Amino acid sequence: MIGSAPVRPPVAAGVDAPTAYRRPAMRAWRDVLRFALLCVLALLFLMPIYWMIATSLKTEAAAVAQPVQWWPHEPTLENYRTILASPNAPFLRWTWNSLFTSTAFAGLSVLLAVLTAYPLSRMRFRGRDTWFWAILSSMMIPGVIFLIPHYLMMIRFDWIDTYHALIWPGLPAAFGVFLMRQFFVSIPREVEEAARIDGANSLQILVFVLLPFLTAPMATLALFQFMASWNNYVWPLFVVHGEMQTLPVAITSFSSRYWTAYGKLMAGTAIASLPILIAFLFTQRYFIRGMSLTGLKDE
Amino acid sequence: MALAPPPARRRRRHATGGPAWVPYAYLLPHAVLFVVFIVYPVAFGVYVSLHRWNILSDVQRYVGLEFYARLVTPGTPQFAFFWKTMGNTALFTAITVPALLLSALGLALLLDRPIPGRAFFRAVFFLPTILAVSVMGLTWRWMFENQTGLVNILLDLIPFTQAMPFLTNVGWAWVPIVVGTIWWTVGFNMILYGAALAAIPRVYYEAAMIDGAGAWAQFRHITWPQLNPVTLFALVTTTIASFQLFGQPHVITSGGPLRTTQSVMMFITEEAFSNFQFASAAAMSVFFGLLLLLVTGLQFRMTLRDLGRGVR
Numbered sequence: 366m367i368g369s370a371p372v373r374p375p376v377a378a379g380v381d382a383p384t385a386y387r388r389p390a391m392r393a394w395r396d397v398l399r400f401a402l403l404c405v406l407a408l409l410f411l412m413p414i415y416w417m418i419a420t421s422l423k424t425e426a427a428a429v430a431q432p433v434q435w436w437p438h439e440p441t442l443e444n445y446r447t448i449l450a451s452p453n454a455p456f457l458r459w460t461w462n463s464l465f466t467s468t469a470f471a472g473l474s475v476l477l478a479v480l481t482a483y484p485l486s487r488m489r490f491r492g493r494d495t496w497f498w499a500i501l502s503s504m505m506i507p508g509v510i511f512l513i514p515h516y517l518m519m520i521r522f523d524w525i526d527t528y529h530a531l532i533w534p535g536l537p538a539a540f541g542v543f544l545m546r547q548f549f550v551s552i553p554r555e556v557e558e559a560a561r562i563d564g565a566n567s568l569q570i571l572v573f574v575l576l577p578f579l580t581a582p583m584a585t586l587a588l589f590q591f592m593a594s595w596n597n598y599v600w601p602l603f604v605v606h607g608e609m610q611t612l613p614v615a616i617t618s619f620s621s622r623y624w625t626a627y628g629k630l631m632a633g634t635a636i637a638s639l640p641i642l643i644a645f646l647f648t649q650r651y652f653i654r655g656m657s658l659t660g661l662k663d664e
Numbered sequence: 665m666a667l668a669p670p671p672a673r674r675r676r677r678h679a680t681g682g683p684a685w686v687p688y689a690y691l692l693p694h695a696v697l698f699v700v701f702i703v704y705p706v707a708f709g710v711y712v713s714l715h716r717w718n719i720l721s722d723v724q725r726y727v728g729l730e731f732y733a734r735l736v737t738p739g740t741p742q743f744a745f746f747w748k749t750m751g752n753t754a755l756f757t758a759i760t761v762p763a764l765l766l767s768a769l770g771l772a773l774l775l776d777r778p779i780p781g782r783a784f785f786r787a788v789f790f791l792p793t794i795l796a797v798s799v800m801g802l803t804w805r806w807m808f809e810n811q812t813g814l815v816n817i818l819l820d821l822i823p824f825t826q827a828m829p830f831l832t833n834v835g836w837a838w839v840p841i842v843v844g845t846i847w848w849t850v851g852f853n854m855i856l857y858g859a860a861l862a863a864i865p866r867v868y869y870e871a872a873m874i875d876g877a878g879a880w881a882q883f884r885h886i887t888w889p890q891l892n893p894v895t896l897f898a899l900v901t902t903t904i905a906s907f908q909l910f911g912q913p914h915v916i917t918s919g920g921p922l923r924t925t926q927s928v929m930m931f932i933t934e935e936a937f938s939n940f941q942f943a944s945a946a947a948m949s950v951f952f953g954l955l956l957l958l959v960t961g962l963q964f965r966m967t968l969r970d971l972g973r974g975v976r
Contacts, residue, residue, distance in 0.1 A: 400779055406771070407788045410847065411802045414791075416814055420806065429812040445672060481694040484687035496691065503702050505964045507956035511927060513712060513936055513946040514705035520719060537697040543967070567686055596796040598911040599929065603937050613796030617915055620802055629805050634799045645794050649787045652807075653855055 368603035392655055416596055417638075421445070421631040428628045435436050444632035456636055457607050463604075463612040464640075466531040471591040473532065475583050478541030484541070486556070497546075504539045519604055531611065532605040534580070535594070540585055546653045549575070576582040585655035588648065595641065668964045685846070713947035719777050719940070731947035734938065742935075746948055748923060749931040756838070756948065757906040760845055764902050765844060765895065767852030773887075776861045786858070790851035799846070801915025804844035808916075831917060841912045848912075860894040861887070886902045887957075905957055928952055 421444055422437040448454050452580060483499050484490065517535050519651050524530040560574045576583075599609045610618065616633045623629045645652065715724040720881055734740040771789050792800065808815050808830045818826035830836045860933055868886045877885070909927040913919055919926030926934075933953070936945035 396777075396779060399774055400781075403774055403779065403781075406774075407785055410788050410792065412814075413807055413847065414809065417803045430811075433814075433817045434810075451866070461813065469884065475901060477697070478696045480690050484690045490684065490685045490687040493687070496695075500694075500698065501967070502964070503698070504967065506702070506706065507904070507908070507953045507960055508954040509932065509949045509956070510709055511702075511705050512932070512951055513942055514709040515701070516717070516936070517712065517717075517942065534701045537694055537701050542694065567682055567690075586812050592743065596794075598797045598914075599933070603933065612799045616802065617798045617877045620915075622799075627809070627812075630802055631806065634802050638799045641711050641794050641796075642791075645791065649790070650783075653786065653790055 408463060417606060417631045417634055420627055421635045423628055425626055425628045426625045428631075444628045445636070448619075448629050448632055448636075453613075453622075456612075456615075456633075458608050459612040459615040460636075460640070462528070462531075466528050466611065469528070470532050470535065470589045470594040473536055474538075474541050474585050474590040477536060477573075478545040478586060479576070479579070479583065481542045482549050483567075483575070486546045487554075487575075488567070498520040500539045500542055503537075504543070510556070516599075516603060524604075526605050526607070527607045531597075534600075537596075540621055544582065544586055545579070548579055552578050554659035577653075585651070588655060590654065592641075632649065667923075678915060710950055713950055715943055717943040717944065717946070727943070731944045732951065734944070735948065735951055742944055742948070745923070745926075745931050746928070747928045748934075749928045751925075752925060753907055753909055753927045753929075756841070756909055759838070759842055760906050761902050763842070763846055764850055764853060765898055768850050768898070769857050769891070771850065771854045772857035772861055775858060788932070789854055792848045793851040795848065797911030798915050800844055800848045802911055804840050805916045808840035808843075821835050828864065830923050832872055834924050836920055837917050840916050841925060844916060845912055849902075854897055855900065856894050857891065860891050864890045873903075897963075900959060900966065904956065904959050913945060922956055948975065 383521050419437055422440040422442070423434065424439070424441060424443065427434055427437065427439070449456055469614075474550060481500075485493060511534070519525050519530045519534075548628055555662070556578075557570050557574050565573070595611075597611070597613060601614045602617075605611065605614075616630075616637045620630055623633075675813070705913055712724075714726060714728060715723050716727050716730075730743070734742040735746055737743055758965065762963070776787055778812050779785075810816065810829040811827075812829055813830075819825045820827050864887065867891075869882055872882050872886055908929055910929040910933075913925040913927055914930060917925045917929050928948075932948050933947050935941045
């Protein structure tokens with residue numbers, strides 16, 4: 366084994382047989398270093414979240430105390446109680462707004478994507494490819510183009526400060542159709558032949574034959590659309606106000622009231638991120654697999 | 665004679681799913697929304713930009729390209745602020761895009777080979793991406809708070825560094841925004857790179873090792889070229905996202921101090937929703953959108969290539 370390496374002249378400078386000979390020990394050392402580096406980075410990554418939660422559990426005086434309190438010396442839920450009881454910060458209502466509109470958006474997105482991708486991938490008809498191209502081309506249009514016309518349309522529709530404004534305008538985006546179509550075409554054609562011979566119509570074939578193959582991508586799409594809607598910022602910032610606001614947007618407007626009361630601000634951000642953090646704990650494998658599966662961001 | 669469809673074809677169409685109108689029925693709901701919320705708004709936006717738009721009036725006066733002309737005429741406030749915020753956005757993009765690609769690649773490489781707790785580490789680095797921009801923004805504003813922020817407390821403790829009023833200092837105000845953005849979004853590209861790294865055949869490295877290539881040579885001549893498609897994809901999508909910068913400066917610095925961290929998107933919304941100059945904002949959107957189209961066009965071409973791979 367040692368003899369085999371020097372037979373060829375080394376390609377890179379400074380690399381020769383002893384390196385290969387030393388490798389197992391070096392690799393072990395490198396793995397220890399790598400692990401240590403990962404631990405440091407993980408601490409850095411978790412620090413802001415730790416600090417958010419730690420601050421939320423301190424009194425306002427303790428939050429800015431000198432010297433700094435690395436952990437809450439006298440932990441208290443006072444900040445949470447104060448903001449949840451505040452009449453001009455209806456946190457439950459904001460949470461419900463976000464939950465309802467994000468769920469509706471995700472559900473309708475998946476439904477639309479399935480209904481649209483189905484004929485585009487498994488039926489023959491006139492204009493099919495043209496229409497698919499039209500949908501696909503819309504992916505190119507930068508989002509900024511829609512902001513002003515959509516807003517003026519919302520005024521015209523009388524949809525300002527309604528759930529409609531948060532749900533409908535973003536629904537026909539091409540992403541879902543494109544994603545579902547990719548999965549539809551991967552299902553072998555034979556699986557629906559038998560059903561068709563038995564006299565099933567296209568809707569029965571879709572529901573009973575094809576959809577069972579598509580539960581994983583549908584769940585992934587629903588998850589992504591839910592997150593996209595939940596975390597949407599620019600649009601809800603301008604189309605909904607007051608108690609109609611979504612939670613993530615509401616905590617910024619809430620922040621202008623408590624500009625430097627960081628104990629309460631961090632309690633607000635903790636409340637706003639808790640549902641998502643918990644959901645992530647249970648779905649993170651799925652999430653990360655979905656990310657690499659689609660290779661797409663929600664932007 | 666030539667117009668009559670051959671009977672064989674009609675029978676086949678019948679065989680693939682009932683009456684001929686069936687596929688169109690499936691397409692209808694999406695098509696309606698598509699026309700109302702995608703096709704129409706593009707045309708409507710251009711229409712608005714050509715008028716002096718007053719939301720309280722029923723009649724809108726046609727002004728032609730006046731609002732576009734302002735964007736290229738020095739001396740108008742639109743010219744001054746549009747290009748200033750455009751410069752800010754370009755600066756942000758120039759800093760964050762390379763930083764995001766390199767740090768994502770770094771994390772992906774650290775996690776490439778098995779190590780105890782690999783899934784945990786991956787989840788931790790991905791975790792911030794699921795947070796809303798306002799949550800991320802408020803947290804980092806607190807971290808970088810001028811007097812009592814954790815970053816300044818640490819800078820005071822570390823020798824040779826000192827506290828710095830980041831949020832109100834021209835230039836330094838970018839630090840919380842950039843650091844926060846990297847923390848918030850690096851997980852996306854890390855996952856993309858991770859999947860691409862796992863897909864590189866191990867035999868390449870084995871062959872290189874037999875040839876005596878060291879770690880750097882392996883990275884330079886195998887890993888990096890193999891990652892080219894992902895790098896290009898990440899580069900384009902990250903650039904598009906960076907140019908549409910809005911939430912981070914909106915929450916962390918409100919665009920200050922002195923508009924030095926205001927992005928184009930922030931100025932467009934200010935023009936529309938604070939100054940009620942909808943036509944001017946629409947003109948800027950179209951102008952800015954056309955510039956972005958150069959980048960999104962690239963993304964579109966890559967999607968098409970994926971499509972070709974996936975379908976046939």
